[in-house]
């Protein structure tokens with residue numbers, strides 16, 4: 174039997190509920206494929222702040238770092254919203270991403286036929302959408318120096334953030350481009366690189382490197398699009414996209430836009446991968462403090478994150494497929510949590526949805 | 535009789551067609567209100583490149599600067615797409631905005647009841663959308679220093695762009711906040727400031743200044759939203775927005791997204807205003823080289839830009855109202871250009887649409 178160490182970081186709000194459901198599903202899918210998991214559950218975010226006073230405790234990071242893969246629930250809540258920047262739950266995400274060096278964030282946005290009505294887009298526009306956004310996660314304006322609020326020679330405040338990428342080394346954008354080309358190759362072979370190369374020098378270099386690497390992937394059809402146009406095209410005709418690659422901040426904006434297009438943000442998983450070391454897997458939705466602890470959360474995004482963990486984190490494609498199929502099965506049987514409910518279906522809570530998926534694994 | 539000098543910059547692609555139609559409409563609306571216009575038509579963008587080798591000729595700038603208001607068509611085209619950065623048509627826009635110091639860009643996004651079907655959003659979501667995006671236009675990452683592609687100590691290329699705002703002086707964000715509060719006050723009194731203050735220091739200062747100014751506008755209800763969430767909320771429920779204020783790059787992305795939500799980007803005007811000097815008025819659509827010269831373009835965005843010119847540029851609200859009403863009239867009579875056509879209406883070209891508007895002015 175193969176054994177894997179999995180770090181579970183439930184976090185805040187609905188995090189613990191969805192993680193406990195996803196854990197059981199992961200366990201069953203694994204055991205049917207001869208895999209065994211050792212789970213280590215650690216506090217992160219607001220939960221860690223309350224427990225030990227910092228959003229990302231040393232022990233949690235060590236456990237994460239030493240694991241084979243990390244499954245995270247959600248982070249944040251009203252309670253800590255007034256904290257200073259370095260004592261905010263969200264900082265845990267920064268430290269984790271930066272210190273695990275998980276520079277490639279994969280965010281699928283898929284409209285499942287069962288849920289096409291959940292989109293605010295017209296049916297004929299939303300139907301069949303199936304794209305993957307590859308977002309650079311450890312560089313760009315999120316981490317660039319100089320940054321801060323400084324006082325200039327006239328005694329005035331100046332706020333500075335720096336968008337910065339390089340051809341090689343730490344700010345390396347070749348490696349994110351490679352992940353994107355590889356991802357497109359395994360999908361429909363189309364890659365759209367999104368930038369603002371008509372304005373930003375950081376984007377000009379971005380486009381130059383992506384273009385330079387294209388010759389190594391002759392089977393992938395590369396196109397370029399300005400970010401403002403991409404924000405429009407996602408609404409006008411989202412089906413035109415297969416794989417999108419973009420920088421940290423544009424990826425933040427466009428992946429949220431794309432997720433809302435699917436109408437089922439409670440369904441969408443994500444994977445953050447580095448060159449080596451464990452990957453970080455998490456639903457893209459937030460901690461939803463307003464429904465936390467009420468057994469109302471949709472656990473499917475976290476369950477599908479567990480599937481990504483198996484596929485991208487451990488290379489266990491068969492076990493991953495079991496989970497994906499089981500989710501489709503539960504939807505086909507008409508089970509829906511509140512966020513994706515429509516008349517004629519069966520409204521269930523977080524636990525019951527988990528049980529239904531479990532039956533089909 | 536009042537006389538005004540108007541600089542007309544038709545530019546490229548469909549620019550000349552829509553400008554010539556809008557000019558006649560402007561003339562008639564003005565003359566009915568006792569206004570006379572002296573028009574000076576000057577080349578800009580690709581047209582100027584072909585004529586004199588630069589996108590923004592000195593004479594064009596002088597004419598623009600000395601006018602009372604500027605009406606611009608559209609800029610750019612495939613033909614010049616491979617030009618070096620400083621010889622691209624789009625650079626004309628930069629120079630114009632920067633040198634005219636038009637820091638406040640007003641971009642309305644309205645769904646007209648006659649055109650609700652043109653949106654890819656479901657009718658009940660699109661219906662009644664009526665927002666104004668106030669975008670900072672002469673600062674932020676578009677103009678911040680340092681910028682460029684540099685070679686670092688290891689001989690590697692590094693691309694750098696700097697997002698920078700200040701409390702006062704040139705990078706002044708108080709003045710854009712004031713325009714936004716004033717704009718909201720004249721609308722439904724709700725202002726949403728969009729930033730990424732959980733990550734970017736430039737956004738932290740942005741939020742701080744906007745918040746500080748709020749006490750001067752007790753009648754305006756101020757809220758804050760992260761840019762990724764704003765990109766989602768625009769699709770989920772665009773009606774929640776009245777006035778949005780945001781920085782240059784986020785404004786670029788969100789205003790294009792918002793315009794596509796209305797489904798009729800061929801309908802949307804914009805105004806760019808400074809503290810003094812002439813304002814710049816232009817449709818938000820591009821030069822559409824594929825349909826240029828075929829009398830197919832929708833002139834309504836430029837006609838409505840002429841209305842904004844009257845209202846915001848010259849303070850001639852009555853003449854502006856004449857144009858706005860005439861546009862609604864032409865739509866009510868069922869006249870549609872190709873981009874907004876739906877069965878049951880009358881398909882017309884650019885000129886005929888102009889004539890129909892003219893009849894109702």
Ligand SMILES: CC(C)[C@H](C(=O)O)[C@@H](O)C(=O)O
Pocket residue numbers: 263266425732733762
């Ligand atoms: C919470 C926030 C800092 C984070 C980000 O901007 O990266 C989130 O929006 C995300 O996309 O994971």
Ligand SMILES: CC(C)[C@H](C(=O)O)[C@@H](O)C(=O)O
Pocket residue numbers: 371372401624627786
């Ligand atoms: C053409 C381009 C440089 C410009 C911008 O980014 O400002 C355009 O997208 C706009 O929004 O007016």
